[in-house]
Amino acid sequence: MEKIETRDKIPGPKARRIIDTMKKHAYDSTFMYSLVVSHGHNCIIEDVDGNKYLDFTSNIGACPLGYSHPDIIEILAAYSSNGTYKIAGQDFYCQEHADLAENISAILPAGFKTFFINSGAEAVENAIKIAYRKKGPLPGISCTGAFHGRTLGALSFTHSRPVQKYNFPEFPSKRIKFCIKDDDVEIDAAENLLKENKIAFILTEIIQGEGGYNVASKKFISNLRKFATKYGVPLILDEVQSGIGHTGKWWAFEHYGIKPDIMSTAKALQIGATAYDKKFDPGQRSVLSSTWGGGNRIDMAVGSRVIEVIKRDKLLDNATKMGNMLRKGLTEMTGKKGVVDVRGLGLMVGVEFDTTLHRDKKLTELFKHGLLTLGAGQKSMRIIPPLIITREQIHEGLEIMHQVLMKS
Numbered sequence: 001m002e003k004i005e006t007r008d009k010i011p012g013p014k015a016r017r018i019i020d021t022m023k024k025h026a027y028d029s030t031f032m033y034s035l036v037v038s039h040g041h042n043c044i045i046e047d048v049d050g051n052k053y054l055d056f057t058s059n060i061g062a063c064p065l066g067y068s069h070p071d072i073i074e075i076l077a078a079y080s081s082n083g084t085y086k087i088a089g090q091d092f093y094c095q096e097h098a099d100l101a102e103n104i105s106a107i108l109p110a111g112f113k114t115f116f117i118n119s120g121a122e123a124v125e126n127a128i129k130i131a132y133r134k135k136g137p138l139p140g141i142s143c144t145g146a147f148h149g150r151t152l153g154a155l156s157f158t159h160s161r162p163v164q165k166y167n168f169p170e171f172p173s174k175r176i177k178f179c180i181k182d183d184d185v186e187i188d189a190a191e192n193l194l195k196e197n198k199i200a201f202i203l204t205e206i207i208q209g210e211g212g213y214n215v216a217s218k219k220f221i222s223n224l225r226k227f228a229t230k231y232g233v234p235l236i237l238d239e240v241q242s243g244i245g246h247t248g249k250w251w252a253f254e255h256y257g258i259k260p261d262i263m264s265t266a267k268a269l270q271i272g273a274t275a276y277d278k279k280f281d282p283g284q285r286s287v288l289s290s291t292w293g294g295g296n297r298i299d300m301a302v303g304s305r306v307i308e309v310i311k312r313d314k315l316l317d318n319a320t321k322m323g324n325m326l327r328k329g330l331t332e333m334t335g336k337k338g339v340v341d342v343r344g345l346g347l348m349v350g351v352e353f354d355t356t357l358h359r360d361k362k363l364t365e366l367f368k369h370g371l372l373t374l375g376a377g378q379k380s381m382r383i384i385p386p387l388i389i390t391r392e393q394i395h396e397g398l399e400i401m402h403q404v405l406m407k408s
């Protein structure tokens with residue numbers, strides 16, 4: 001198996017040149033540290049200078065089978081001479097679209113249909129549009145700390161960091177507290193808003209991704225389900241980050257014994273998807289569409305294979321077991337050296353630090369020690385390894401964490 005291997009100078013000379021070109025010609029977006037990806041095997045990513053890193057990010061959950069997985073390589077090879085790998089997928093039919101729709105139906109609540117689109121934000125946008133078709137352009141309810149994407153519609157319901165929203169126009173929205181404790185005094189706040197009968201939908205994550213891997217309280221989610229039904233508004237669950245297995249179940253909502261009316265997913269699926277209970281079907285053609293939506297045949301074939309491999313190799317069980325091991329190891333560091341909290345579901349694990357500065361410093365140090373992690377929320381680190389991660393790799397990652405986090 002490939003091993004972590006870092007040289008003295010990170011970034012190396014090739015990485016430095018690429019980063020310089022980026023800084024000169026490209027928008028300086030949300031780059032975390034100076035990783036310039038070359039290729040990868042299993043859970044190891046190699047950079048352009050030959051440094052090898054253990055990946056505890058899976059590219060924010062988007063690479064659930066790690067890198068160069070034989071099943072995925074087989075698909076990529078099969079398309080190497082197919083010149084129609086990308087088609088106008090909501091205008092022309094293809095086998096991959098039918099296969100993915102069928103495969104995702106098998107893991108969705110019974111009676112759900114799916115619309116495929118390019119990104120997570122667009123999956124949320126289309127979920128919102130489906131809700132508006134029934135209720136009109138009334139405000140939607142979303143939560144403090146929520147992240148639903150950066151397109152303007154989805155952004156209106158995002159409340160993660162001010163920099164993401166400043167000066168952008170907004171759809172009407174009402175904000176409630178994302179409650180992580182059953183005894184939170186604001187646990188019923190949605191009902192007061194719904195009573196006025198002027199709400200189009202409730203939109204929330206179950207485990208906030210960008211917000212810092214905050215796990216919703218059981219009562220909070222069951223209340224939202226109850227209120228949505230009582231007041232006749234759809235409950236939209238955003239599973240863009242948590243969906244397709246990272247919590248140890250196909251969907252995070254399964255941990256709560258409830259079902260959404262409409263939902264969004266993306267990342268691990270390789271493409272965006274809006275799924276909805278048939279009773280919310282727009283009921284008319286052309287309401288939703290997009291040139292590439294449902295048209296990237298490779299991504300859809302990979303998405304189908306991801307679902308098959310997760311089932312075949314029992315990767316949901318692996319996510320649960322490895323997640324427990326990871327949380328246990330990290331919990332032993334809690335309360336020491338500015339590590340304030342460890343939380344999560346399955347292989348989505350958040351570590352909260354005392355300050356943003358401290359978190360950022362540790363992220364960079366971990367990177368330099370050959371371990372990739374990401375920031376989330378104000379002061380948290382997020383860990384979301386590929387679902388194929390092994391016991392040995394969890395141990396190796398924990399060892400590096402211990403070395404880096406427990407030193408002053």
Ligand SMILES: Cc1ncc(COP(=O)(O)O)c(C=O)c1O
Binds near residue numbers: 240266
């Ligand atoms: C919960 C959630 N919703 C929506 C999005 C937006 O997805 P994308 O970046 O693919 O547009 C993200 C991205 O991180 C997310 O975590």
